Amino acid sequence: MRSTVxxxxxxxxxxxxxxxxxxxxxxxxxxxxxxxxxxxxEIDWMTVWxxxxxxxxxxxxxxxxxxxRQARLIVSVVVGASLALAGVMMQAISSNPLADPGLLGINxxxxxxxxxxLLFFPMFGQGYVPVFAFLGAAFAALLVMMLSGWEQGSERLxxxxxxxxxxxxxxxxxxxxxxxxxxxxxxxxxxxxxxxSDLKKLxxxxxxxxxxxxxxxALVRSLNAFHLGERVAASLGVNVLLLKVSGLALVxxxxxxxxxxxxxxxxxxxVVPHVARLLVRNSYAWLFIYSLLIGxxxxxxxxxxxxVVLSPYEINxxxxxxxxxxxxxxxxxxGRMK
Amino acid sequence: xxxxxxxxAGYKNKQILKxxxxxxxxxxxxxxxGANGCGKTTLLHSISGLLKVTKGDVFLNETNLLxxxxxxxxxxxxxxxxxxxxxxGLTARELIMQGRFPWQNWWKQWSDVDEKAVNDAxxxxxxxxxxxxxxxxxxxxxQQRCWIAxxxxxxxxxxxxDEPTTYLDVAHQVELMNLxxxxxSKGKTIIAVLHDLNQAATYSDYLVMMKEGKVFTQGKVKxxxxxxxxxxxxxxxxxxxxxxxxxxxxxxxxxxxxxNLAQTTDLNNRQQMHYA
Amino acid sequence: MKKIWLSxxxxxxxxxxxxxxxxxxxxxxxxAFFCLFLLFLLLxxxxxxxxxxxxxxSWQIIIAPELAPEKLVRVVWEFRLPRLLVAALCGxxxxxxxxxxxxxxxxxxxxxxxxxxxxGASATMLVFVVIVPGIIPIFLxxxxxxxxxxxxxxxxxxxxxxxxxxxxxxxxxxxxxxSMLSAFSEMLITYGDIDFVESALMWFGGSLHQASWSQVKVxxxxxxxxxxxxxxCFRELNLLILGNKVAFSRGVDNRKALPFLLFLCVALTSxxxxxxxxxxxxxLIAPHIARRFCANRHGALIPLSAVIGACLVVLGDSxxxxxxxxxxxxxxxxxVLIGAPYFIVLISRLRKA
Numbered sequence: 001m002r003s004t005v006x007x008x009x010x011x012x013x014x015x016x017x018x019x020x021x022x023x024x025x026x027x028x029x030x031x032x033x034x035x036x037x038x039x040x041x042e043i044d045w046m047t048v049w050x051x052x053x054x055x056x057x058x059x060x061x062x063x064x065x066x067x068x069r070q071a072r073l074i075v076s077v078v079v080g081a082s083l084a085l086a087g088v089m090m091q092a093i094s095s096n097p098l099a100d101p102g103l104l105g106i107n108x109x110x111x112x113x114x115x116x117x118l119l120f121f122p123m124f125g126q127g128y129v130p131v132f133a134f135l136g137a138a139f140a141a142l143l144v145m146m147l148s149g150w151e152q153g154s155e156r157l158x159x160x161x162x163x164x165x166x167x168x169x170x171x172x173x174x175x176x177x178x179x180x181x182x183x184x185x186x187x188x189x190x191x192x193x194x195x196x197s198d199l200k201k202l203x204x205x206x207x208x209x210x211x212x213x214x215x216x217x218a219l220v221r222s223l224n225a226f227h228l229g230e231r232v233a234a235s236l237g238v239n240v241l242l243l244k245v246s247g248l249a250l251v252x253x254x255x256x257x258x259x260x261x262x263x264x265x266x267x268x269x270x271v272v273p274h275v276a277r278l279l280v281r282n283s284y285a286w287l288f289i290y291s292l293l294i295g296x297x298x299x300x301x302x303x304x305x306x307x308v309v310l311s312p313y314e315i316n317x318x319x320x321x322x323x324x325x326x327x328x329x330x331x332x333x334x335g336r337m338k
Numbered sequence: 339x340x341x342x343x344x345x346x347a348g349y350k351n352k353q354i355l356k357x358x359x360x361x362x363x364x365x366x367x368x369x370x371x372g373a374n375g376c377g378k379t380t381l382l383h384s385i386s387g388l389l390k391v392t393k394g395d396v397f398l399n400e401t402n403l404l405x406x407x408x409x410x411x412x413x414x415x416x417x418x419x420x421x422x423x424x425x426x427g428l429t430a431r432e433l434i435m436q437g438r439f440p441w442q443n444w445w446k447q448w449s450d451v452d453e454k455a456v457n458d459a460x461x462x463x464x465x466x467x468x469x470x471x472x473x474x475x476x477x478x479x480x481q482q483r484c485w486i487a488x489x490x491x492x493x494x495x496x497x498x499x500d501e502p503t504t505y506l507d508v509a510h511q512v513e514l515m516n517l518x519x520x521x522x523s524k525g526k527t528i529i530a531v532l533h534d535l536n537q538a539a540t541y542s543d544y545l546v547m548m549k550e551g552k553v554f555t556q557g558k559v560k561x562x563x564x565x566x567x568x569x570x571x572x573x574x575x576x577x578x579x580x581x582x583x584x585x586x587x588x589x590x591x592x593x594x595x596x597x598n599l600a601q602t603t604d605l606n607n608r609q610q611m612h613y614a
Numbered sequence: 615m616k617k618i619w620l621s622x623x624x625x626x627x628x629x630x631x632x633x634x635x636x637x638x639x640x641x642x643x644x645x646a647f648f649c650l651f652l653l654f655l656l657l658x659x660x661x662x663x664x665x666x667x668x669x670x671x672s673w674q675i676i677i678a679p680e681l682a683p684e685k686l687v688r689v690v691w692e693f694r695l696p697r698l699l700v701a702a703l704c705g706x707x708x709x710x711x712x713x714x715x716x717x718x719x720x721x722x723x724x725x726x727x728x729x730x731x732x733x734g735a736s737a738t739m740l741v742f743v744v745i746v747p748g749i750i751p752i753f754l755x756x757x758x759x760x761x762x763x764x765x766x767x768x769x770x771x772x773x774x775x776x777x778x779x780x781x782x783x784x785x786x787x788x789x790x791x792x793s794m795l796s797a798f799s800e801m802l803i804t805y806g807d808i809d810f811v812e813s814a815l816m817w818f819g820g821s822l823h824q825a826s827w828s829q830v831k832v833x834x835x836x837x838x839x840x841x842x843x844x845x846x847c848f849r850e851l852n853l854l855i856l857g858n859k860v861a862f863s864r865g866v867d868n869r870k871a872l873p874f875l876l877f878l879c880v881a882l883t884s885x886x887x888x889x890x891x892x893x894x895x896x897x898l899i900a901p902h903i904a905r906r907f908c909a910n911r912h913g914a915l916i917p918l919s920a921v922i923g924a925c926l927v928v929l930g931d932s933x934x935x936x937x938x939x940x941x942x943x944x945x946x947x948x949x950v951l952i953g954a955p956y957f958i959v960l961i962s963r964l965r966k967a
Contacts, residue, residue, distance in 0.1 A: 098786070103793075147723070147961050155782040159723035162789055163957065166727075166894050170950035174943060187804075266793070313805055322797035330790040333783055334776060350777075386863050412865025419859035427909020436852055440865035444846050492864065 017286055020279060024293040031300045035076070036069050039307045071199045076303045076317075077296050078202060079262045082209055084295025085216050086254035087269025088276070088287055092223050093247035095230075097274070097332060098158050101137075101255040102266025105164030109140020110259040112168040115175050115186055130205045133256035140164055141252055189263040205257040212253040216288055219247060223284040265318040267325020268295055274332065298324075339364055340385070340496065340527070345394035347384040354380045356551045358394070362544070364495075367522055368529045369538040372548035373572050378531045381548070382498050385529075386417040398496065412440035416492040418499050421485055424473055430484045431469040434459060437491030459490035462524065463517060479510030486517065497521065499530040503537070515541050535572075539563050540586045547571045563587040641914035644907040648921040652702065655925055659698045659932040660690050664939065700825035701931045701945065702924035703833035704886035705896050709904075709923025710841050711882040712897030713916055714875050717851045719781035722961070725898035726883040729788040729876075730770045731763040732894065733795035735887040738762025740799050743814045744806035756832075756888035763884030766791060771876060779872065822890050822931050822945055829889050836885035840878045841920065847875060848912035855910050893930075893946045895953040896923050902960055926953070 036048045043061045051062035051070075083101070090099040101107050113136025114129055147160035176187065222243045226233040234240050258265060276290040302320040309315060345358040354377045362368050370378040383389040385396055387403065396403045398414055406414075416437070425433065437459070438452045460466055463483050473481055482502065489497055502518065503511040511534075519541045521528060532538040538545065539559055546556045549571050555562055568574050568589055576589040654669075661672040667686070675682045675690045711726040726732070739759045742750055750758060770791050774784040803811050850871050853861035862868055886893065900923035901915070908914040930952065931945035 103789075143958060147958060155721065155786055156723065158786060158789060159721065159728070162728065163723060163898070163954070167950055167954035170894075170947045170954075174947045174951070177943065177947075178938070178941070310805075315801060316804065319797045319801050319804075322793055326790045326794035326797070329793070330773065330787055333786040333790065334773070383859075388859060388862050408862070408867035409865040412863065415863075417859070417863035419857070419863065421857075421860075423857070425856055425910065427905070427911070432911065433856075436849070436856070437864065439849055439853055442849065498863075 014286075017280065021289060021293065024290070024297065028293060028297055028300070031297055031304070032073055032077075035073050035300050035304050036065050038304055039069065040312050072303065073300065074199065075202060075261055076299045078206075078209065079258050079265060080268060080296040080299030081292045082212070082254045082258050082295075083265060083268040083299070084272040084276075084291040085213060085288060086251045086258075087271075087295075088273045088284075088291045089216060089219075089247050089254075090251050090269060091273050092226065092284065093244050093251075094157060096157050098270070098329070100267060100270035101251060102264060102268075103158060103165075103270060103329075104144050104161035105140045105168060106137045106144070106252065106255050107259055107264035107266060108165045108168040108172070109143070110134070110136040110256050111190060111264045112136055112172045112175075113139070114259065115172050115190075118186065119175055119179055127204050129201075130208060130256060130260045133260045134208075134252055136168075137252040137256040137259070138249075140168060141248055143167075145248075201261045205260055208253050209257050212250050212257070215246070215250050217285065219243065219250075220284045220288065223247075224282075227282075227284070263316075263318060265299075265321055267321045267329065268298060270332075271325050271328045272298060274328070339397075339399060340529075341397040342385070343395045343397070345381075345384060345396065346392045347380060347389055347394075348392065349389075353392070354551050355384065358551075358553055360546065360553060360556065362527070362529065362546075364527050365522065365525055366527060366543040367519055367541055368527070368544045368546065369542040370529065370531045370546050370548060371535070371538055371571070372554070376548045376571075377551045378548055379500055380551075382417065382500055382529070382531055386415050386498055387411050388417065388419075409440045412492065412494070414494055415496045415498060416489045416494040418485055418489045418497070418502060420500050420504065421482070424481060426472075426474060428473050429470050430465055430473060430476065430480075430487075431456075431460075433473060433484050434465075434487045434491050437488035440492060455493045456491045459487040462490060462521070463487040477510075479506055479514065482506060482510075482514055483517070486514075490521070495525070496527045496529065499528065501531050501533060504533065511537070535568070535574075535589050539588060540581065540584055560587060563589070638908070638911075638914070641908045641911070641918070645914065645918055645921065648918065648925060652921055652925045652928070655928045655932070656698050656702065659701075659928050660694045662932060662936050663689075663694060665689055696827050696830050697822050697825040697931070698928055699830045700833060700889060701822050701927040703830065703837050704822075704890040704893060705900070705923035705925070705927030706920035707833065707837050707841065707882040707886045707923075708893055708897040708927075709900035709919040710837075710844050710916055711879040712923075713901045713904075713912070713919050714844055714851070714879040715897070716901055717855055717910070717912065718872060718875055719785055720855060720857075721781065721785065722902070723898070724785050725894065726879060727892065727894045727897065728785050728792065729880070729883075730766040730791045730795070731880050731883040732887050732892045733792040733799070734766025735759040735763035735884055736892060737766075737795045737799050740802045740806075740814055744802045744810045747807075747810055759888040760884040763887060764880060766795065767876075767880040767884075771873070779868075823942065825889075833885060833889055836881060837920075840881045840885075841916075844875070844878045844882075845913075845916045847871070847878075848916060850875070851912040851916075852910070855912075890927075891944070891946060893927060893949060895946075895949045895957070896926050899949075899953045899957050900926055902957065 033045060033048055036051075037043045037045055041061070041064065043065065047059065047061045048065060050056065050059070051065040055066060056062055086101050087099070090101060090104070091097060110133040113132045117124065117129065117132040143164050144157070144160045147163060148157040172190065222233070222238045225236045225238045226240065226243060228236075230240055233243075255269075272291050272295040273287070275294050276287055280286040280290050299317070299321075302324065303317050306315045306317045306320045309320075340360075340362040342358055342360040342362075345355055345360075346353065348354040358381065370381060372378050380389060384391050385403070387408070391404055401414070403411055403414065435452075435456055438448075438455060441452060441455075442448070460469065463486055465480070465483050465487050468476055468480060473484065476484070486499075486502065489499075499518065503514055506514065515537060518528060518530070522543075530542075532542075542559055544557070545559055545562045547554045547562060547567060554571050555567055563578065565576065565578050568576050568578075574589070575592040577592060578587050578589055580586070581588045657669050657672050657676075660676065661667040661669050665686075667675075667690075671682075671686075672690060675686055676695070679687045679691060708726060712724075715724045715726055715729065716722060736759075738761070739755060742755060742758055770784065770788045773791075774780070774787045803814070806814075850861070850866050853864050853866050854871070858868060883897070901919045903922050904915055904919035908918055926949060927945055930949040933952075934943035934945050934948040937943065937948070
């Protein structure tokens with residue numbers, strides 16, 4: 001809201017927006033410290049500080065932070081940022097406020113392909129997991145598009161997503177039934193578990209992630225034009241088809257990476273762009289930046305909740321985001337649809 | 339006789355109709371006119387009960403329609419809303435038969451009266467040739483005829499038509515308007531919303547001009563269809579002449595000469611510069 | 615769309631004076647055809663299994679049990695027949711519910727699972743199986759699942775009519791509530807006692823292995839009541855397909871008809887979810903297949919979808935028993951496997967037309 005004045009003056013230093021970014025970064029740092037200190041065993045902030053900048057292997061608390069929580073924090077950050085970007089991109093290219101890689105079945109498609117690859121092609125190394133995830137995500141995305149069509153209204157896209165999700169989760173369930181022992185580990189991962197993840201998986205995906213994030217920012221100009229409508233964008237010289245295809249490809253890569261690292265986590269991509277849009281409205285560059293930060297923040301907070309709410313048990317982060325996200329989805333439906 | 343008293347209606351936190359009072363004669367072609375957003379369609383919808391009336395009453399032959407059950411209303415009034423989609427898999431006859439709904443119930447599925455009403459409607463609208471064809475195969479004009487036949491099969495004294503000629507080409511529009519006007523001779527009262535001024539003036543007996551949710555003026559066509567009224571209702575500058583063939587008034591919009599045009603654009607530009 | 619080779623001309627079928635329906639002769643033909651097909655599937659389903667029979671043999675056992683060996687009669691009458699009948703009845707109920715929901719939302723992608731009934735029933739079931747096991751006797755579980763389904767569906771209805779009812783909103787809010795409830799269920803499944811969870815999971819997949827004759831009776835009761843009420847509303851549904859305004863001005867009272875139809879839909883869905891677990895795809899696909907034969911004429915569409923739905927579930931269950939024997943795949947999952955690809959092809963073809 002406060003930024004509206006700023007946008008009318010096209011030139012000049014966007015003070016309000018930069019301040020917003022700084023505030024969000026501050027919140028992120030606080031959340032990160034909270035994340036490191038809270039958990040099954042509470043660790044005070046001084047120890048956290050020492051663990052980060054003055055590591056002493058003799059202190060068990062510091063070891064916990066360095067060996068388990070730090071990795072978890074990094075995974076949360078990466079997952080949150082990528083899901084948020086995927087959400088913005090998905091909503092932008094489908095011109096649909098209800099689009100979300102989780103809701104549209106893209107995550108579950110990726111998950112199914114990963115499970116299937118573990119079962120049928122164990123000879124491929126684990127480094128190939130992201131590739132299978134991309135394949136699955138792309139396949140699911142194509143299916144959803146086929147079922148709904150680009151021009152159709154929001155409800156059609158969401159319903160198509162529900163159908164595709166049902167298809168893939170049923171097929172995953174069948175695989176799990178067929179090989180019950182072998183896939184026991186997978187079961188946990190399937191509900192979106194950051195806890196089960198580790199930094200090794202992150203190493204498989206980070207090149208793709210960096211490319212995809214850069215790609216998102218490269219499309220900013222076209223997206224701004226596309227926001228005015230498909231025809232207008234075309235007459236402004238945007239290759240609409242190319243934009244949609246590359247946007248979708250970016251979504252596929254982003255959510256494929258997330259699924260590889262942490263399993264299918266839904267609703268982050270739905271919620272974050274809407275929150276970001278409350279702060280910035282009319283520039284995709286800023287929308288991406290804000291969404292990235294807010295998504296990261298949301299996922300760190302969700303992960304804290306996942307470890308604290310039912311302590312000493314841990315809830316899967318995907319479950320927390322669904323609890324947070326579905327009320328937002330309902331509110332959106334109530335508020336936006338005629 | 340359709341009497342509307344103190345009618346107020348609208349959508350959530352936006353009142354559209356404000357204190358409408360109207361008395362519409364029986365057995366004529368009545369047209370509601372007005373600029374976009376003046377509440378013509380809203381009025382049609384609130385008469386038929388589609389939109390909840392916040393205040394006021396609608397009487398048809400001294401029966402208050404607002405207190406009646408849906409089926410009872412539908413036995414007296416038939417509304418044809420603007421149709422935007424073509425139902426798939428239905429033949430023309432199957433569509434028309436659905437107009438009999440208000441006269442049927444669980445123990446009275448299909449009677450000879452129903453049969454006769456449908457056959458009459460088919461005859462009047464002249465759709466007999468394509469009765470058993472799927473609607474998707476018919477032209478827009480033919481489809482619209484079928485919809486009108488369905489409305490007729492409902493066998494009500496009053497028909498409400500919301501822009502029945504939109505999306506049709508000119509020849510089909512005329513054909514359809516002739517058909518609708520011919521229904522007067524069957525004793526029907528037709529209340530229509532029409533966009534085309536001259537169509538309205540040619541076919542109607544009675545005009546109701548609306549402006550900003552109120553009735554601006556009403557009366558016989560020749561009394562109401564005047565230069566002054568058109569100017570204040572539509573903001574339209576037009577000459578009125580009499581159609582030598584039909585003896586009805588016709589509006590001819592005043593065309594600004596190129597000089598005037600240049601002047602006005604110049605003025606506009608200057609104003610815009612000023613704002614900028 | 616493929617042209618139907620039988621005439622599109624409707625004929626009047628008069629049962630009594632004033633009581634008769636218009637139907638196309640093709641409708642009657644297809645209905646008879648699918649009834650026969652269902653009969654065949656039932657016989658086939660009764661014949662296959664760990665103790666293989668011929669179809670002829672199963673027919674003999676069913677019509678004249680006193681002539682057959684006692685062991686075979688037990689296998690067929692006590693295990694296979696109730697299971698097949700429950701499958702058929704649940705399929706029919708879900709298909710009718712699907713027709714209702716797709717017609718009142720005028721959306722080909724709507725299915726009864728979307729309005730929260732299935733999620734509500736499953737979550738209730740899980741609560742009583744995993745969190746507080748033993749509080750209710752097992753035979754009452756379906757009743758509670760049904761109540762849960764009803765409560766959730768009414769919440770969805772209330773939420774969606776908060777700001778004026780719209781069918782799209784109904785379905786989308788159903789999607790939202792469903793995902794919240796499934797997050798809850800997932801939590802219970804992941805952290806619950808593994809033994810309790812195992813039985814719950816089997817049920818989730820849409821499994822019929824515990825079917826009994828009493829379940830057949832209960833399902834039959836629901837299907838007859840709610841199904842025939844739904845069929846009697848065929849004219850309302852015909853009009854609702856044409857749009858809310860058209861239906862309303864023909865005299866369909868939306869404020870009464872929609873809740874009533876929705877109630878029927880919920881009753882049918884929750885009854886079958888309570889007996890057979892989640893069979894998601896039947897309610898989506900059966901109406902589509904039926905529509906290929908009789909379009910949107912609900913007088914024919916409702917019975918035809920019911921029969922096709924029954925065929926689908928019987929087929930899914932029988933395949934699930936035999937495909938990877940001795941491993942039994944739940945019928946619901948098999949249905950998704952065969953149904954989803956067909957559905958995707960169907961929808962993409964519809965969009966091109």
